[in-house]
Amino acid sequence: xxxxxxxxxxxxxxxxxxxxxxxxxxxxxxxxxxxxxxxxxxxxxxxxxxxxxxxxxxxxxxxxxxxxxxxxxxxxxxxxxxxxxxxxxxxxxxxxxxxxxxxxxxxxxxx
Amino acid sequence: xxxxxxxxxxxxxxxxxxxxxxxxxxxxxxxxxxxxxxxxxxxxxxxxxxxxxxxxxxxxxxxxxxxxxxxxxxxxxxxxxxxxxxxxxxxxxxxxxxxxxxxxxxxxxxxxxx
Numbered sequence: 583x584x585x586x587x588x589x590x591x592x593x594x595x596x597x598x599x600x601x602x603x604x605x606x607x608x609x610x611x612x613x614x615x616x617x618x619x620x621x622x623x624x625x626x627x628x629x630x631x632x633x634x635x636x637x638x639x640x641x642x643x644x645x646x647x648x649x650x651x652x653x654x655x656x657x658x659x660x661x662x663x664x665x666x667x668x669x670x671x672x673x674x675x676x677x678x679x680x681x682x683x684x685x686x687x688x689x690x691x692x693x
Numbered sequence: 694x695x696x697x698x699x700x701x702x703x704x705x706x707x708x709x710x711x712x713x714x715x716x717x718x719x720x721x722x723x724x725x726x727x728x729x730x731x732x733x734x735x736x737x738x739x740x741x742x743x744x745x746x747x748x749x750x751x752x753x754x755x756x757x758x759x760x761x762x763x764x765x766x767x768x769x770x771x772x773x774x775x776x777x778x779x780x781x782x783x784x785x786x787x788x789x790x791x792x793x794x795x796x797x798x799x800x801x802x803x804x805x806x807x
Contacts, residue, residue: 614794625785625798626736628694669735679789680726680751681796683735
């Protein structure tokens with residue numbers, strides 16, 4: 583079983599829609615969780631950290647469910663510019679702060 | 694967040710040769726990492742670049758193939774040795790912000806091996 587798994591999509595949604603991505607992780611000792619956004623042929627850019635109590639940043643909401651070992655990302659009122667690949671990342675145990683990444687979920691927002 | 698640059702941004706190399714990639718950060722950072730992203734895949738950690746000591750490699754990656762230097766807190770190099778077409782990939786350095794636990798990535802180096 584891979585350490586971090588995501589549904590690769592693609593998710594095709596119209597502008598204004600709400601879309602949610604899930605990511606599961608295998609190591610229950612994981613402590614740090616992140617969502618990154620990666621545009622085509624670009625480096626990953628941090629979208630948001632995921633905190634135990636859940637956190638929101640504008641149209642983006644991240645949640646952590648430790649019991650079920652998954653994190654989620656909700657995007658409300660999708661914009662065309664949200665089209666990208668969204669990568670889930672979880673810290674690697676015993677590797678300091680290095681990260682394990684999921685394969686990413688592709689989102690396409692259409693007019 | 695730290696500003697990270699990588700050189701070269703891309704290269705095309707012949708098999709059997711080596712490529713050294715440089716990563717420069719505009720501030721001192723404790724932790725630097727090197728990742729690989731193969732076509733259509735996610736990022737895989739190669740190693741943690743330790744300042745003043747040998748890098749810590751992940752399973753499947755060895756020093757002979759991926760020697761790393763970290764002479765100071767703002768700079769690191771990754772060499773990909775004895776290149777084969779399977780090494781064609783994007784190589785990214787990342788840094789962990791001081792005092793926090795988030796990582797930021799350099800723009801990447803796109804390597805094609807013929």
